[in-house]
Amino acid sequence: MLSKLLIGFFLMALCVTIHATGLTSAFRWMRARPARGTGQVWHATWMLVRIAAWTLLLHVIEIFVWALFYVWRGAMPDLATSAYFSAITYTTTGYGDLVLAEEWRLLGGVEALTGILMCGLSTGLFFAVFTDVFGLNRGSSGRDS
Numbered sequence: 481m482l483s484k485l486l487i488g489f490f491l492m493a494l495c496v497t498i499h500a501t502g503l504t505s506a507f508r509w510m511r512a513r514p515a516r517g518t519g520q521v522w523h524a525t526w527m528l529v530r531i532a533a534w535t536l537l538l539h540v541i542e543i544f545v546w547a548l549f550y551v552w553r554g555a556m557p558d559l560a561t562s563a564y565f566s567a568i569t570y571t572t573t574g575y576g577d578l579v580l581a582e583e584w585r586l587l588g589g590v591e592a593l594t595g596i597l598m599c600g601l602s603t604g605l606f607f608a609v610f611t612d613v614f615g616l617n618r619g620s621s622g623r624d625s
Contacts, residue, residue: 481586488590491549492597495542499598502538503605506531510609524613531609535602542598543570546591555584570595 510527547559547566556562556578565578569591580588 484584484586485590487549488587491546491587492590492594494545495594495598498542498545499538499601502534502541503601506534506605510612524610527613528606528609531606535605539570539595539598539602542594543567546570546587550580550584550587553584555581555587566591571599572596 510531543566544563546569547556547562550556550562550566551559556565561578565580567573568575568578569588572592572595574592579585
């Protein structure tokens with residue numbers, strides 16, 4: 481059981497690394513863009529669409545990290561099945577139509593917790609971008625008078 485938890489920890493750490501690297505690059509890209517059009521509805525909407533697409537891509541990559549591991553270790557029969565299982569586990573949808581081989585079941589919970597954390601991180605980024613592109617924090621001290 482301890483070895484499976486260590487494997488789960490490694491996969492979680494890999495997902496956090498992918499997500500942190502991806503989100504950092506998104507912030508750097510945003511900061512390098514000219515500010516023209518900031519606050520305009522179409523500019524802001526297009527920025528949010530691009531950030532949403534980028535974070536979705538990060539999540540898909542992380543789902544495939546888990547799926548590839550499951551196939552490699554024989555916990556799922558093939559990549560298509562493994563990717564489906566990983567997607568419904570990572571997103572905590574959990575249909576229950578597929579389960580991991582008994583020796584690997586603990587990893588399903590670790591993947592779900594990882595997905596929750598990464599989705600929360602993405603939500604935080606999305607909120608920060610939304611606040612920035614609409615200028616919601618400009619000109620305020622952040623304190624009530």
